[in-house]
């Protein structure tokens with residue numbers, strides 16, 4: 056599958072450096088599992104980082120250090136991306152399986168708002184909240200704003216946010232101050248992985264009251 060919404064450079068570099076909290080890593084890894092283009096970018100970032108570190112160690116810096124580094128990068132980056140995803144049974148991307156198992160249809164959902172459902176996914180990091188959201192076909196999630204970062208990866212169906220459509224495997228990065236009301240595509244329910252690092256700001260006062268219960 057070819058994705059149209061990808062991981063930003065900053066996130067990808069941090070992911071490759073191993074400096075992301077578990078929740079963010081899980082979202083990036085879930086996107087990478089279905090996105091060959093980002094897997095190739097990730098390998099390139101690692102190669103460039105390694106080559107630059109090597110160059111820093113060349114003391115004193117030779118005149119040809121930069122061209123030597125670039126040459127090294129050429130040899131380090133494979134031209135054809137290696138296949139990374141291992142074909143296995145089930146409809147859950149491999150990085151998520153240790154958390155929720157292999158089958159999206161076997162999960163125990165809990166209500167969240169009038170139509171949406173959710174499942175909280177515990178992780179070892181205290182920085183992020185990780186959940187699956189399930190939105191019926193054509194339905195919106197409650198309108199809300201963000202105080203921090205939100206990463207959303209579509210696992211089933213389509214997520215529509217404003218005039219952008221996110222397909223299975225696509226990732227959406229939502230930043231501080233974003234106010235939106237994504238909705239599921241008309242033809243199929245939408246299930247997505249959503250990772251946040253700060254409570255959402257719901258417009259609906261009833262939902263605001265229920266936030267501690269919903270842990271969102």
Ligand SMILES: [Zn+2]
Pocket residue numbers: 058060061062086090092093094
């Ligand atoms: Zn991508």
